[in-house]
Amino acid sequence: MRREITGFSNPTVKYLRSLREKKHRRREKRFLAEGLRLLTDARESGRLPAMLVMAAGRDPHTLLDALEKDVLAAGGEVIETTPDILTKITGKDNPQAVTGVFREFDTSLGNLDRHAAPIWLVAQALRDPGNLGTMLRTADAVGAGGVILIDDCADPFSVEAVRASMGAIFTKSVAQARWDEFLLWLRSGPGQLVAASLRDAVAYRGADYTAPCFLLVGNESRGLPQEYEDACDLRVTMPMRGRADSLNAAVAAAVLAYEALARLDP
Amino acid sequence: MRREITGFSNPTVKYLRSLREKKHRRREKRFLAEGLRLLTDARESGRLPAMLVMAAGRDPHTLLDALEKDVLAAGGEVIETTPDILTKITGKDNPQAVTGVFREFDTSLGNLDRHAAPIWLVAQALRDPGNLGTMLRTADAVGAGGVILIDDCADPFSVEAVRASMGAIFTKSVAQARWDEFLLWLRSGPGQLVAASLRDAVAYRGADYTAPCFLLVGNESRGLPQEYEDACDLRVTMPMRGRADSLNAAVAAAVLAYEALARLDP
Numbered sequence: 001m002r003r004e005i006t007g008f009s010n011p012t013v014k015y016l017r018s019l020r021e022k023k024h025r026r027r028e029k030r031f032l033a034e035g036l037r038l039l040t041d042a043r044e045s046g047r048l049p050a051m052l053v054m055a056a057g058r059d060p061h062t063l064l065d066a067l068e069k070d071v072l073a074a075g076g077e078v079i080e081t082t083p084d085i086l087t088k089i090t091g092k093d094n095p096q097a098v099t100g101v102f103r104e105f106d107t108s109l110g111n112l113d114r115h116a117a118p119i120w121l122v123a124q125a126l127r128d129p130g131n132l133g134t135m136l137r138t139a140d141a142v143g144a145g146g147v148i149l150i151d152d153c154a155d156p157f158s159v160e161a162v163r164a165s166m167g168a169i170f171t172k173s174v175a176q177a178r179w180d181e182f183l184l185w186l187r188s189g190p191g192q193l194v195a196a197s198l199r200d201a202v203a204y205r206g207a208d209y210t211a212p213c214f215l216l217v218g219n220e221s222r223g224l225p226q227e228y229e230d231a232c233d234l235r236v237t238m239p240m241r242g243r244a245d246s247l248n249a250a251v252a253a254a255v256l257a258y259e260a261l262a263r264l265d266p
Numbered sequence: 267m268r269r270e271i272t273g274f275s276n277p278t279v280k281y282l283r284s285l286r287e288k289k290h291r292r293r294e295k296r297f298l299a300e301g302l303r304l305l306t307d308a309r310e311s312g313r314l315p316a317m318l319v320m321a322a323g324r325d326p327h328t329l330l331d332a333l334e335k336d337v338l339a340a341g342g343e344v345i346e347t348t349p350d351i352l353t354k355i356t357g358k359d360n361p362q363a364v365t366g367v368f369r370e371f372d373t374s375l376g377n378l379d380r381h382a383a384p385i386w387l388v389a390q391a392l393r394d395p396g397n398l399g400t401m402l403r404t405a406d407a408v409g410a411g412g413v414i415l416i417d418d419c420a421d422p423f424s425v426e427a428v429r430a431s432m433g434a435i436f437t438k439s440v441a442q443a444r445w446d447e448f449l450l451w452l453r454s455g456p457g458q459l460v461a462a463s464l465r466d467a468v469a470y471r472g473a474d475y476t477a478p479c480f481l482l483v484g485n486e487s488r489g490l491p492q493e494y495e496d497a498c499d500l501r502v503t504m505p506m507r508g509r510a511d512s513l514n515a516a517v518a519a520a521v522l523a524y525e526a527l528a529r530l531d532p
Contacts, residue, residue: 134514143507241409248400254517255524
């Protein structure tokens with residue numbers, strides 16, 4: 001279905017704006033992805049938005065035409081609106097000329113096939129959606145299976161996380177679980193749990209990684225709880241030659257992931 | 267000097283708020299650092315704020331007392347205000363209970379001593395202040411000399427960059443230069459320029475890094491201009507096993523930096 005929206009007070013505008021907030025995303029089980037590049041990534045990965053919102057007067061683009069055609073063919077909705085209203089929806093002065101509304105994916109741990117990849121990234125209590133999206137992007141780059149989010153993490157379906165993932169939200173697995181649930185699942189099959197840690201750790205370089213290898217990083221300010229570290233099969237540490245004793249969480253995950261990749265799948 | 271501010275319309279409140287904007291920072295040559303942890307990092311690195319702003323009714327803290335004493339002894343100003351006014355200054359609902367105003371550092375290339383460290387990070391047209399701060403933090407971790415910013419980059423003195431640096435803004439060198447100026451400076455002494463690149467590149471792992479090694483990453487969306495890559499001594503590439511062809515800029519810099527560290531200063 002195709003329709004136009006010209007009024008700021010249209011309920012669809014309100015609905016789209018509400019999806020910037022987590023509680024509304026949870027209720028609607030929908031999330032936003034902004035910009036033609038991200039939407040094209042989604043389409044090429046077989047994910048189409050349930051609703052596509054475009055600004056009138058945009059530059060024509062063959063990729064956008066293809067997207068529009070596919071969304072309509074799949075029974076989705078295509079909405080044309082004014083640049084002003086799109087600005088209101090996205091909350092940005094220079095909104096990307098197109099926004100999509102996607103159904104949230106199932107993030108149950110049970111959906112993961114641990115044998116699908118040699119590496120998995122695991123984050124505990126990660127609070128920054130940019131870090132989360134960056135970890136998804138890194139997961140794509142190293143051929144990891146995806147990202148497992150432990151305890152209370154940022155929302156992987158937030159606009160910031162989706163943007164930072166550079167499309168990996170559509171191609172990589174995302175799972176959410178409490179620690180106990182994760183540990184139970186992990187120990188029900190093969191899997192090495194490796195913590196980025198300072199306590200009782202070996203050098204990350206040349207450590208004995210084995211697949212499927214689950215690389216665990218902790219919260220941005222507190223790191224990992226000691227009992228979580230104790231439950232790991234291996235604790236590895238990176239050189240810290242300066243004043244600080246930690247790296248950005250997404251950076252630590254990436255440095256570890258590239259080292260594990262070199263060992264497990266060179 | 268010690269004084270209290272109780273009114274929202276006080277000119278100092280306006281001044282402090284203005285420092286969140288780049289044009290005002292440039293004019294005043296001052297920047298903000300928020301939170302006791304960051305201010306303590308600064309103090310331990312020998313950098314004291316010219317002005318220290320604290321909320322009344324805050325929890326007492328020996329580190330804050332020490333900071334206050336040092337600022338007053340150095341002829342700086344200590345301002346006590348209400349939590350509401352501090353919220354207005356920081357633009358955050360839960361402001362950290364203390365904020366400092368620092369003099370901007372000189373970021374001329376001529377100040378750098380290239381022999382001071384085996385590794386330097388270089389970013390071209392880096393737009394995200396969080397990425398910039400994260401690169402500074404990584405520079406600290408790998409014992410790099412600092413970060414050199416080429417062309418139009420995010421402001422290293424923005425609140426976001428300072429925060430993401432986790433104090434490294436106070437301990438690492440930061441320089442800003444146009445590309446031509448940088449190249450002239452670089453070639454006036456020893457130095458290997460290494461680009462993270464996809465064109466005509468060798469594997470980053472085990473590549474022939476030599477100190478002082480300048481690791482160059484490009485803009486978040488466009489990467490490096492080809493002529494910049496052509497001017498490099500070495501182009502290295504990281505495995506990309508997924509759909510995307512690039513990493514987050516701060517992640518790419520970190521993965522490269524840890525590899526160079528392992529080769530140059532194991």
